[in-house]
Amino acid sequence: MYTDTAACLRAIQAKDARFDGRFFTAVLSTGIYCRPSCPARTPQARNVRFYPTAAAAQLAGFRACKRCVPGATSGSPEWDVRSDVLARAVRLIDDGVVDREGVAGLASRLGYSTRQVQRLLTDGTGAGPLALARARRAQTARTLLEATELSHAEIAFAAGFSSVRSFNATMQEVYATTPRELRNRSTRRRTAADGGLTFIDLELPVRQPFCPCNVFGHLIATSIDGVESFHDGAYHRTLRLPVGHAVVSLRPGHGGVSARIGLSDLGQLPTVVSRVRRLLDLDADPVAIDGFLAEDPVFAPLVAAHPGRRIPRGVDGDEMAFRILLGQQVSTAAARTHGARLVSAVGDQVDSPVAGLTHLFPTAEQILTAGDETFALPQSRRDTIRRTALALAEGDLDLGVGVDRDEARAKLGALKGIGPWTVEMIAMRGLGDPDAFPATDLGLIRAAAELGVDKLEAHSQAWRPWRSYATQHLWAMTPHAVNTIPGHPGCSEEAA
Template sequence: MHTDEAACLSAIRAKDARFDGVFYTGVTSTGIYCRPSCPARTPQACNVRFYPTAAAAQAAGFRACKRCLPGAAPGSPEWDIRGDTVARAMRLIDDGVVDREGVPGLAAKLGYSPRQVQRLLACSVGAGPVALARTRRAHTARTLLEATDLRLTDVAFASGFASLRSFNATITEVYAATPSQLRARTRRRPTPAGEGLTFVDLILPARAPFCPCNVFGHLIATAIPGVESFHDGAYHRTLRLPVGHGVVSLRPSNSGIQARLGLTDISQLPTAISRIRRLLDLDADPSAVTEHLGRDPHLGPLVHAHPGRRIPRSVDGDELALRIVLGQQVSTAAAQTHGARLVAAVGTPVDTGIDGLTHLFPTPDAAAEAPDSTLAFPDARRQTLRRLARALADGELDLGVGADRHDARRQLGSMRGIGLWTVEMVAMRGLGDPDAFPGTDLGVLHGAATLGIDLAGHDAWRPWRSYATQYLWALTPHAVNTIPGHPGCRSEIQ
């Protein structure tokens, strides 16, 4: 997108928020970079430069705009859509791999040398992995400065900076203001703590339009007791994180997603936010989906009536895959019962202070060792679950954010007991493939029959078949399609 100067100029003249996070505009006359929807006066064409990432704009010498706060823009949908090495690297950086394991750790996960990764990212997104991680740290620091009353020292280390000196220098360079100055501009709430958790209240931006009904409805209707709950108008769940654990409470609002995050280690905030954004598919490109699927004579009316449906995804690919196998050929209620038994038997107990949240979902290693009495279903499926859990625990199968989707599909499909439906569901909800299609799913078949669609023609929905699935599912009178008590939420059959 950033290489199409005419399209970029058109977007900034229209102040089109659909392109926020897709590209960034550097203004040579002011030395500032902005998001496309910035409310400031549109600069002259001769004074603008376009960049694919905020890190690239910063590397070119621009500092962040104080009006539009480009670091708070939704993430680029490109990194979820694409499955190539650059996109995998961007997802891993967003998940905090560079902060935890450095560039060598990132390179090892991608199967490249550090020098190759540096060259790939510099050529494709205008900045190397260290610069991209630095931009991520700066945005996290600003979030903590403005949303909490944590001490500056705690903010610095929680954001991933190695020293106060680097923290101060980076914030001043990126935002043209010291950390103290940024904090003085905001009215913060006291940072509550309890049960060993530090809580932060945030608004997570969502690329508009955003239809929350099916994504929240699915998560609520399939919630596993102990790990997830729904009460007080919010969806709650526990989070297993690289360091410690957390809890999150989420509810949709007109301004985005209201999120309250509680963390045992506040340095995990950016990783937790990244995983929650993936869970709710907040960085999707609803305009592209609507434009493509809206042309279909059968799906078009549904897409235009409810634009912005999202894919109910996952905070953890391993967890999602195990849950999909637990739900093979059984009802939603039965899958919840099987999941609750597994969680109670081998999940990790945690104190959260939130009703219904008592455990972390079991690790693959723990799931592989679960006793037969816990896995109260046919032996063939029990062995399938154990084979899958062991492959995940031993590292033979990668379903993480940086996984190669092609390899993951191939490996899953080769496992005994894993059929096409399971592969496509894991690809769609765990790997984030926008073009997965569980064509044998009963909800998909029911929706197609209702609309008189011949599924032999589903290739016409590429590359957005995962989103077509959401619209077909919405034709089924099921709780997964609605948020209890949400006034504007209804399924397509009503």
């Protein structure tokens, strides 16, 4: 969008928060870049330039606005929706691949040369992979400065800087202030240590409107004992990370989601935030999605009743695939039982101060070691789970954030025992495909009949590219626990 100057000017004149994260406004007269909704006086059109990413604005010599904090916005929905190589690269960088594996590792995962990846990202985002990763580190450091009582040295290395000197220099360059001054302006610092974890409290921004009932309701109703729990008004779960593990406690709030994150390695904070945002689908553009779906008279009343629906996704594509396989043709309660049995048998145990969190969901390699007694399932289902685990363990199947979704679909469909419904469910919840559609799902068929929709799959073509969101609206027509957050105001009539 940043190339459409007229549209960008209209957005900043209206101070429209819907465009936060989609582009950044740089002001030539001040040398500052802002989010579109910045409350400062709107600059004159001749003095502004627009950039697709914060990293691009930083490379052009602009510093971040101290008033609107442009790095602390929702991410651009573009990188989540698109499935091309550029979007895959951005998702991998957000997940921390460059910090862990360097540009060469990023290129290897994408199947391109480092030079091709550099050119691709520079052309598409205005910044190369190192600059994008640097902007990510700077925002992580700022978050830690404002939200914790950690020393500057601890923050520097946790955020991924190679030295305190480079940390100080970057913060000065990006924010035109010192780490000490950033910290002194904050009054919300709170850090606690418990069970070998360091806990940090954050507010995760969300584009409005945001309907939390079906996304939180689904996660709560399908939670697996040991890995997930719901109590004290919050959804809790463990996360397996590239380094160590984390526990997160999430609850919807006013204008966002409150998150309490406990980390065994502080350097994993940005990866956790990125995965939680994917889990709750926080970077979606609800106005665009709802507006499109509401053009169909079938959806207009559904969207009007519950605007801002999100897709309950997963923190890991492999985990979501196994959960969907375990839940095939059984009730929600039975799927939870199967999952808990598997977790208890082969999942890693963790010490957690959060009640109910005792294990990490097992890896594909660990699932391959599970005996028949672990699976109270038909033999054909056990074989399918083991075939899937073997394909993932040997690298023949990739369900990670940087995967080519079409390729993943084809490889999933080629595995014996995995049919179209399973492929679409994994694509929707594991791969984050906004246009997945399990047309043979009985819940969708019943909802379509109630709405008078004949030939559901054919009719669904009018809902592209947002059929995953259409699915959420249709599912919510059936009264079920997955559509409500227990005790949450506004959810009581969710499925009415």
